[in-house]
Amino acid sequence: MSxxxxxxxxxxxxxxxxxxxxxxxxxxxxxxxxxxxGTLVGCLIGFVCGVIQTIPIDxxxxxxxxxxxxxxxxxLTVYVEVFRxxxxxxxxxxxxxxxxxxxxxxxxxxxxxxIVVSINTGAYMAETMRGGxxxxxxxxxxxxxxxxxxxxxxxxxxxLPQAIRNIMPQIGNNLIINIKDTSVLSVISxxxxxxxxxxxxxxxxxxxxxxxxxxxxxxxxxxVCSRLLRLVERRIDGADSYDLATTxxxxxxxxxxxxxxxxxxx
Amino acid sequence: MTQxxxxxxRHLQKSFGKNNVLxxxxxxxxxxxxxxxxxxxxxxxxxxLRCINVLExxxxxxxxxxxxxxxxxxxxxxDYRAKVGMVFxxxxxxxxxxxxxxxxxxxxxxxKKDQATAEQLAKQYLERVGMLPYIKAKPSQIxxxxxxxxxxxxxxxxxxxxxxxxxxxxxxxxxxxxxxLDVIRSLAQEGMTMIIVTHEMAFARDVSTRTIFxxxxxxxxxxxxxxxxxxxxxxxxxxxxSRFMNN
Numbered sequence: 001m002s003x004x005x006x007x008x009x010x011x012x013x014x015x016x017x018x019x020x021x022x023x024x025x026x027x028x029x030x031x032x033x034x035x036x037x038g039t040l041v042g043c044l045i046g047f048v049c050g051v052i053q054t055i056p057i058d059x060x061x062x063x064x065x066x067x068x069x070x071x072x073x074x075x076l077t078v079y080v081e082v083f084r085x086x087x088x089x090x091x092x093x094x095x096x097x098x099x100x101x102x103x104x105x106x107x108x109x110x111x112x113x114x115i116v117v118s119i120n121t122g123a124y125m126a127e128t129m130r131g132g133x134x135x136x137x138x139x140x141x142x143x144x145x146x147x148x149x150x151x152x153x154x155x156x157x158x159x160l161p162q163a164i165r166n167i168m169p170q171i172g173n174n175l176i177i178n179i180k181d182t183s184v185l186s187v188i189s190x191x192x193x194x195x196x197x198x199x200x201x202x203x204x205x206x207x208x209x210x211x212x213x214x215x216x217x218x219x220x221x222x223x224v225c226s227r228l229l230r231l232v233e234r235r236i237d238g239a240d241s242y243d244l245a246t247t248x249x250x251x252x253x254x255x256x257x258x259x260x261x262x263x264x265x266x
Numbered sequence: 267m268t269q270x271x272x273x274x275x276r277h278l279q280k281s282f283g284k285n286n287v288l289x290x291x292x293x294x295x296x297x298x299x300x301x302x303x304x305x306x307x308x309x310x311x312x313x314x315l316r317c318i319n320v321l322e323x324x325x326x327x328x329x330x331x332x333x334x335x336x337x338x339x340x341x342x343x344x345d346y347r348a349k350v351g352m353v354f355x356x357x358x359x360x361x362x363x364x365x366x367x368x369x370x371x372x373x374x375x376x377x378k379k380d381q382a383t384a385e386q387l388a389k390q391y392l393e394r395v396g397m398l399p400y401i402k403a404k405p406s407q408i409x410x411x412x413x414x415x416x417x418x419x420x421x422x423x424x425x426x427x428x429x430x431x432x433x434x435x436x437x438x439x440x441x442x443x444x445x446x447l448d449v450i451r452s453l454a455q456e457g458m459t460m461i462i463v464t465h466e467m468a469f470a471r472d473v474s475t476r477t478i479f480x481x482x483x484x485x486x487x488x489x490x491x492x493x494x495x496x497x498x499x500x501x502x503x504x505x506x507x508s509r510f511m512n513n
Binding site: 058139140142143144145146147148149150153157158161162165238241242243244245 | 319321323344345346347348349351352354356357358359360361362364371372375376377398399400401402403404407417420421424
C-alpha cells in the first residue's frame with residue numbers, strides 16, 4: 001500500500017478508493033443496514049399508527065371503547081407532530097446523549113441510530129398510511145361488511161393490501177430519504193458512510209476527493225433501491241393478463257398462454 | 267300467510283340530520299318472495315335497502331330476523347350480514363383479489379369453512395353466473411356486467427337466506443344490463459328470496475312476486491306487480507309509472 005498521495009483529482013480519487021475502499025464499503029454497509037431496518041420498522045410503526053388513527057368511533061359505542069380509542073389517537077397525534085416537527089439530527093443527539101447520561105445501559109451509537117431512524121420514519125409513515133387507507137373507495141369497506149366481515153377482517157384482507165400498494169411509492173421515498181439522512185447520525189459517531197468519508201478526508205486533507213466517492217456510493221445505493229422497489233410494485237400488481245380457466249378448446253384460440261389439459265378440472 | 271317471515275321491518279325510520287329519508291316503513295319478507303322496490307330518485311329506496319343490511323344504522327324502529335331484533339346490541343351484526351347478501355350498484359368487488367378469491371374470502375374468513383369447500387362453493391356459483399372461466403382474472407380486467415355477475419356469485423357463495431340488490435344494473439352499459447338481469451331472473455325462478463331496488467320497470471314487473479312503490483320516505487303502494495303496474499291506486503304511483511311506461 002503506497003502512502004504518498006499523488007497529484008491531480010482523478011489520481012487522488014483512485015488512491016483513496018484503492019487504500020480505503022473497504023472502509024467506504026463498510027460505511028456504506030452500515031448506512032444500508034440502518035436505512036433498511038429503520039424503514040422497515042418505521043413502516044410497521046406507521047401501519048399500526050395509521051390503522052389506529054382510522055378506527056371509526058360511533059356515537060353508539062360504549063364509553064370505555066370511545067375513551068381508549070380517543071386517548072390512543074391523541075397520543076399518536078402528539079408523537080407524529082413531535083417527530084415530524086424536529087430535525088432527526090437533534091433527535092439523535094437528544095436520544096443518544098440523554099440515554100448515556102441518565103441510564104446505566106451503554107447503548108451503542110448504531111443501536112441509538114436505528115431507534116431514532118425507526119421512530120422518525122414511523123411518524124411520517126403514520127400519516128402516509130392514514131392517507132392510504134382514506135384513499136380506498138368506501139365501496140370496498142361496504143363490500144366486505146356486507147358479507148359479514150368484522151372491522152379487523154375488513155382492514156386485514158381488503159383495505160390494507162390495497163392501501164399498502166397505493167403507498168408503495170411513498171415507502172420508496174422514505175427508504176431513499178433514509179439512505180441519505182442516516183448521514184446525520186455521524187454526529188453520534190455511527191460509523192456509516194458519511195462518518196467514513198469525513199475520517200478519510202481528514203487523514204489526507206482530501207475533502208473534495210473523499211466526498212466525491214461518498215457521493216457516488218450514495219447515488220448508487222439510491223438508484224439501485226428505487227429500481228428494486230419498482231420491481232416489488234410490479235410484483236404486487238401481478239400479471240397484466242389472465243388465462244381463461246376453461247377446457248373448452250374453442251376458447252383456446254383467443255390468445256391463451258397456458259393451455260390447460262382437458263383432464264384439468266376447474 | 268302461514269309461513270313465518272324471514273325479515274320483519276317494523277316502523278323503520280332513518281334521518282340524516284334533519285332530513286327524514288325513511289318515515290315509518292313497515293313490511294315483511296317471506297321465504298321465496300321476490301320483492302321489487304320502485305320509486306323516484308331520492309324516495310328512500312336505496313337507504314331502505316342499506317338499513318336492512320345495517321350499512322346505515324336506522325334511527326328508529328326494528329328489524330326482526332327470524333324473530334330476533336338485529337338492532338339489539340346483544341345480536342352480532344356480522345352473523346346477520348353473513349345471512350343477508352348484498353349486491354351493490356358499483357359492484358364493490360375486492361380489487362386486490364382475483365375473481366375466485368373474491369368469492370372464497372367470505373366463506374373461509376366469515377363462515378370459517380376450509381379452503382377446498384370454499385373453492386368448490388365459489389366455483390359452483392361462478393359457473394351458475396357464467397363466470398367460471400374467469401376465476402384467475404382481477405376485477406380490473408373484466409367488464410361491468412361480468413363484475414356484477416361475480417358480485418352476485420360472491421353473495422351466493424355465502425348461501426344467504428335473503429339477497430338484496432341495490433340498483434344492480436344502474437352502473438352498466440345498456441348492452442350489459444341483459445346478462446345481469448338474466449342471472450337475477452333465473453335466481454327468482456329457483457325460489458331465492460330477494461329484495462330488488464331497480465329502475466328497470468319491465469324487469470320488476472316480470473320477475474317479482476310483489477312490488478313496493480316508495481315515495482318521499484314512505485311506502486305509497488304495496489301489492490302484486492299486476493296490481494301496481496296495471497291498476498295503480500295511488501295517484502303518485504300512476505304519475506311515476508306513466509313516465510316510465512310510455513316511452
